[in-house]
Amino acid sequence: MNDAILNKVQMLAEQNITDIENFKKDGRKVVGLYCLYSPVELVVAANGIPLTLCGTKNDPITVAEEKLPRNLCPLIKSSYGFALSGTCPFFNFADFIVADTTCDGKKKMFELMQEIKPVHVLQLPQNQEKSSSLPLFRGEVEKMKSLIEHETKVEITDDKIKKAISLMNRERTAKKDLMDLAKLTPSPITGTELITILFKTGFFANKEKGIEMLKEITSEYIKIHEEKKGPYNEKTKRILLTGVPVGLGSDKVIRIVEEAGGSIVCFENCSGYKQAFTVNEEEDPITALAKQYLEIPCSVMSPNQKRFDLLDEMIEGFSVDGIIDLTWQACHTYNIEAFKIAEVFQKEKRIPLLHLETDYSETDSEQLRVRIEAFLEMI
Ligand code: SF4
Ligand code: SF4
Secondary structure, eight states: OOHHHHHHHHHHHHHHHHHHHHHHHTTOOEEEEOOTTSOTHHHHHTTOEEEEOOOOOSTTHHHHTTTSOSSSOHHHHHHHHHHHHTOOHHHHHOSEEEEEOOSHHHHHHHHHHTTTSOEEEEOOOSSOOTTTHHHHHHHHHHHHHHHHHHHHTOOOOHHHHHHHHHHHHHHHHHHHHHHHGGGSSSOSSOHHHHHHHHHHHTTOSOHHHHHHHHHHHHHHHHHHHHTTOSSOOTTSOEEEEEESOOOTTSOHHHHHHHHTTOEEEEEOSTTTGGGOOOOOSSSOHHHHHHHHHHTOOOTTSSSOHHHHHHHHHHHHHTTOSEEEEEEETTOHHHHHHHHHHIIIIIIITOOOEEEEEEOSSSTTHHHHHHHHHHHHHHO
């Protein structure tokens, strides 16, 4: 672990809490978001502060299970548990929530969350067809714009959205440049470092400060690579992690892979490369947002061919030796899609693949360790 770099991120993360408090005192609104399909640009255009609130820790799950079924994805339980227990400072900062009808568990959970804080739910289409789904989703993006205007009392003009698109494109590009460091052989950055940096910058209220920090960190890792001071060598097995989102607290698989001597070089999930897109800055901004966000290749879409295309691109770009497909227990969409992922990448394309199904607890860590060590031996 590169302590100097991670200390810098931690210091800025602590400063960020003060920044948010000060911004709120100035009258700016904080908007909580739970899914990559919600165009963050609309919050930025209203001078609001977007915070991604998906729960990644095990601690609040017990509280959540007082109301939610135990047999539910840990991400949903963790998110709701944080809201119910009031233990997430970022949820507490949020003035209102914008959520989406993604999977069944999440959309029904939002009905309960509504009792804690105002929640506006966007209707997400179930496929990405341009003729039928795009007009529907464009309408939902318009609706999101109106409700943010209503809640923040700020008019969102096309010009403001264009500026927000440009800012968020710069942030996503800075994140992509950081993630692309791991295309180098050997990778100068560990999967744990990468997810820590991406996770913490996700809460930064001051976007320019976050972009600057990401660029500085990327330069520091390039130096580490040039001086051959990285943590890996040419023989380290390079693993692509696909499937459900991961974050700090739900990172046990990353940790175990690294302890077993492997290197997670890329994350296909929405904590990683799924967010590495740019929105067209030339066309009508609402249409551009609707088009780009609808393209996100999540398993809640049916069919979800774009995930397979993205995986092809990443397997080649990151010189991947093996794939780990991670599913949270009771996540039906990723769990069922895992079958097709194995058919295409393991059987047809002959890429070593390991499907893991787990939750946020540590109870199965040793079983996972045995399977991951055997997988790394085999590739
Ligand atoms: S995995 Fe899919 S549904 Fe879940 S947050 Fe990411 S994009 Fe949204
Ligand atoms: S991981 Fe699966 S079940 Fe959990 S919130 Fe995301 S799509 Fe829903």
